[in-house]
Amino acid sequence: MPSVEEAEEPCLWLWLRLFSVPCLVTVVLVGTPPGRWFVRNRFRWPVNNRIGWCLKELPSLLIPIWHLSGQTGPLLRPPLLPLSLFAAHYFQRTFIYPLRMSADSARPLPYILMAAAFTTWNGQLQSLAAHRCPADSSDTYTTLHAVGAVIFVLGAAINIDSDQRLLALRKPGGPRYCVPHGGFFEFVTAANYLGEMIEWWGYALVSWTPAALFFALFTTVYLTGCAAELHEQNKARFGAEYPRERRRIVPFLF
Template identity: 30%
Template sequence: MNVVSQYWLKTTTYNTAVGIYATLPFIMAPALLFVNAPYGRFAGKFGIDCSLSGKWGWFIMEFVSPVMFATSVIIARPTWTPFQIILTSAWLIHYINRSIIYPLRATSMAPLHVLAFVCSIAFNMFNGYTNGMWVARHSQSIYEYKFWAGMSLWVMGLVSNIYHDTLLFKLRKKTMTGKKRYAIPHGGLFEYVSCPNYFSETMEWMGFAIATAYSVPAYIFVAATVSNLFPRAIRTHEWYKNEFKNYPKSRKAVIPYIY
């Protein structure tokens, strides 16, 4: 265990992980612009059908991030300043919701292709490790306007994310009792964009990065979130327009009025 801890804490280990992590947005964005990530409405449309249970697969791959983050913080032994407590709490709250509460609330979840599962686990390992190590090793005053501006944006993103997930869950229950599998979502930011949950999650991690002020892993996470979710939002937006001839023309894909 001591050997693992020593390797975990090495500066070279951290720097190598950040270097690899920083390349991922440059790989993800172009790849996902041409290929649909095989989960959700695009599940089973990627070559050989090799899928896992949607709920269990989602739980496992998402739970990797808080485990890696918490392990990094525990091994690094921070002094637990208010700055570190708030950022650690924000990270764990988001991922407890995403990995445990979200699949429990979902009426159903489409099968998860093993490729998406493996890639997500790899991403979450780098994501949780690098951000956990940064938070454990850095601290600053929470009485800076940037910190609270960032955390306010994070809270708005979290609340918006949960709210729009709830709208989708309710819509899914209705479609399961009807003849159609999908329907046009309405309410909240759905009146302006096709994927407000993606927009909300981007808000969360942008706010988190602003609150840190200068965390490289946090800003890489913002870039990775955009690289992952925005191409999928474009594909989802196009899918809605093709699926529903009466789909609102004023809606954008992910950013209200803009994109």
């Protein structure tokens, strides 16, 4: 008889497919759902920006911590490394990043609930899959662990640096939109998205599970669509002021 975890994983895969496939189709055919939805519904069930951001990211922090709490030994040993990296990312996104966000803006409640549903399903799926990753039978680090961890840290550094540069532009009384400069913004429009994509491909290598690979692919497709739309918006908004040599999300290529 299958365990609760073995019975639960197919259900999580089904829910993720039901959520992610329409989401990706919408991004490709229509554009970025959250941004468009926010503009049209900014006065409907608004939630403080910081609180809303924290609530939508929190499940992907609490769920892996709950799974890790039942483990013994160092959290960075090979079997637990994927889940530890996953939790570290969401700790930064849940508690550190929101502190620098504007407290005056708001997000619509339906968007927060949809995002929280995804982070809940994905957090549980990644946690269940991490317990059965191929490296779990040994406490020996592999090449995938080393390469994936380096890629993850590189992506996290790009993501955090880019977020800081964007947040520094939003000064009280200053212009609402400014052209970001420095770091990977010298190469691409969406440097923060690029960093997050790199993070999750590093995580996928460390974990080497279908769930992690699916999440990396989903993030890549979704954020590439977001970056393409943002790139066109910036070119229209800033005109000749916007650097022509910048690509959307992949330096020198796309």
